[in-house]
Amino acid sequence: MAKRRNNEGSIGDVLKEIIEKNKLQPGIDQIAVKDAWKNLMGNGVNTYTRNVVLKGNTLYVELTSAVLREELSYGKDKIIRMINEELRRDVVTAVVLR
Secondary structure (H helix, E strand, C coil), X not given: CCCCCCCCCCHHHHHHHHHHHCCCHHHHHHHHHHHHHHHHHHHHHHHCEEEEEEECCEEEEEEXXXXXXXXXXXXXXXXXXXXXXXXXXXXXXXXXXX
């Protein structure tokens, strides 16, 4: 019979352990990055955003406006910094605008 662990521990520690054991972090990061994009970019950019996908540490953003894609390409470093600050850890290292 398996030995039971001590039940004393914070809820945060238990959740971290569950996330690590079940390898849920990539899925959680995917959702968090999509939410961060929506919150940080606002309605103007979100109107032209078709899809936001995180693969590994690269954020792929599909846009419907070539003008907006060109404008955002100048601020890729700022986008990366803003998203990582929103998530409070380094998740995104590169941005690809399509």
